[in-house]
Amino acid sequence: MSVAILGAGAFGTALAIAISANGPVTLWGRDISWGRENPRLPGITLPDQVTVTADLQAATQAGTLLLALPAQALGAFLSEHADLLQDKWLVSTAKGIDLTRLTGPSTLIAEVCPKATIAVLTGPSFAADIARGLPTALTLACAEDRAAQALQQMLSTPVLRLYRTPDVTGAELGGALKNVIAIAAGVVIGAGFGDSARAAIITRGFAEMTRLATHLGARPETLAGLSGLGDLTLTCTSVQSRNFRFGQALGKGEDFDPATTVEGAATARAVTALAEKLGLDMPIAAMVAKLSQGGASVEHAAEYLMTRPLKEE
Numbered sequence: 001m002s003v004a005i006l007g008a009g010a011f012g013t014a015l016a017i018a019i020s021a022n023g024p025v026t027l028w029g030r031d032i033s034w035g036r037e038n039p040r041l042p043g044i045t046l047p048d049q050v051t052v053t054a055d056l057q058a059a060t061q062a063g064t065l066l067l068a069l070p071a072q073a074l075g076a077f078l079s080e081h082a083d084l085l086q087d088k089w090l091v092s093t094a095k096g097i098d099l100t101r102l103t104g105p106s107t108l109i110a111e112v113c114p115k116a117t118i119a120v121l122t123g124p125s126f127a128a129d130i131a132r133g134l135p136t137a138l139t140l141a142c143a144e145d146r147a148a149q150a151l152q153q154m155l156s157t158p159v160l161r162l163y164r165t166p167d168v169t170g171a172e173l174g175g176a177l178k179n180v181i182a183i184a185a186g187v188v189i190g191a192g193f194g195d196s197a198r199a200a201i202i203t204r205g206f207a208e209m210t211r212l213a214t215h216l217g218a219r220p221e222t223l224a225g226l227s228g229l230g231d232l233t234l235t236c237t238s239v240q241s242r243n244f245r246f247g248q249a250l251g252k253g254e255d256f257d258p259a260t261t262v263e264g265a266a267t268a269r270a271v272t273a274l275a276e277k278l279g280l281d282m283p284i285a286a287m288v289a290k291l292s293q294g295g296a297s298v299e300h301a302a303e304y305l306m307t308r309p310l311k312e313e
C-alpha cells in the first residue's frame with residue numbers, strides 16, 4: 001500500500017527518510033519552500049524516493065497516511081480535510097492530548113473519520129536520530145490485528161524496528177504524558193535540584209502516567225514499554241528533547257523560543273483538567289501546567305511537591 005506523511009516538520013521529514021528505505025514515500029507540508037533539506041533537520045538531504053508536495057489532494061491518494069502534525073493542530077486539520085481522509089489507514093504520530101476535547105489523537109481521528117483504520121506510532125525516537133539512520137525501536141498500536149501486522153511490515157526497516165500492540169490508549173497516552181514529565185525533569189535540572197531529584201521526578205511521574213492511563217483503559221505493561229517508560233527515559237535525560245529544554249529554561253528563569261513545538265505544556269493543562277474531572281491525583285502535571293503558564297514559581301512548585309502529606313509509595 002502506498003504511504004504518505006502529512007506534516008513536514010522534523011518528525012514527518014525524518015519518518016519519510018526512514019520509510020523511503022522500503023519504497024517511494026510522499027511527504028506533504030503546508031510550507032515546503034526549503035526544497036530537499038528541511039532546516040529542522042540541518043545537514044540531511046532527502047533521498048530521491050521521497051516526493052515532497054504542498055498538494056494535499058495528491059498526497060492523500062495514498063492508502064496509508066501518517067499524521068505528523070502537533071497534537072494541538074490535529075483536530076482542526078482533521079475537520080478541515082475530513083473529505084480527503086475517510087476510509088484511509090491513518091497513523092497518528094502526535095504526542096499530546098487535545099486541550100479543547102481532552103482526548104488523544106486516536107479519538108479525534110475516530111470522531112472525524114469513523115470508517116478509517118486508526119493506528120498510533122510512538123516511542124523513544126528523536127527525529128534527528130531517525131533521519132540519520134540510527135537504530136530505533138518504536139511501538140505501533142492498532143486495535144485491528146491484521147492492519148497492525150500489515151503496518152508493522154510496511155513501516156519497519158533494518159534500522160527502524162516496530163513492536164505491535166492492540167493497546168492504542170496506552171501507547172498514545174504514554175507518548176503524551178512523558179512530555180509533561182520531561183518538562184518537570186528539565187525544571188529540576190535547570191533549577192539545580194540535582195540528579196537524585198530528577199530520578200524522583202521520573203519515577204513519581206511514571207506513577208502519575210500509569211494512574212491516568214490505566215484509569216482510561218490502558219494496560220500497565222504498555223506504560224512499561226517503549227511508548228511509556230522508554231520514551232520517558234529518553235526525554236527526561238537528553239537535551240535533544242524540546243520538552244526537557246523548555247523545562248530547563250523554566251528552571252533557570254530564562255526565555256524559550258515560542259515557535260518551538262513543546263507538546264508537554266498544553267498537554268499538562270489538558271491532563272490537569274482531565275484529572276480534576278476524573279478525581280485523580282496528578283500533582284506533577286498540575287505543577288507543570290502552572291509553571292508553563294507563569295502561574296507558579298519554581299520554588300513554590302518544589303515546596304508543594306515535597307511537603308504534600310506523606311504516603312505509601
Ligand SMILES: NC(=O)C1=CN([C@@H]2O[C@H](COP(=O)(O)OP(=O)(O)OC[C@H]3O[C@@H](n4cnc5c(N)ncnc54)[C@H](O)[C@@H]3O)[C@@H](O)[C@H]2O)C=CC1
Nearest residue numbers: 008009010011012068069070071073094095125126127261
Ligand atoms: N521531533 C521529534 O523528535 C519527535 C516528534 N514527535 C511528535 O511529532 C509531532 C510533530 O512534531 P515535530 O515534527 O517535531 O514538530 P515541528 O515543530 O518540527 O513541525 C511541526 C510541523 O507541523 C506543521 N503544522 C503545524 N500546524 C499545522 C496545520 N494546521 N496544518 C498543516 N501543518 C501544520 C508545521 O508547519 C511544521 O512543519 C509532535 O506531536 C511531536 O511530539 C514524535 C517523535 C519524535
Ligand SMILES: O=C(CO)COP(=O)(O)O
Nearest residue numbers: 123124125126241242243
Ligand atoms: O518525542 C520525542 C522523542 O521520543 C521528542 O521529544 P521532544 O518533543 O521533547 O523533542
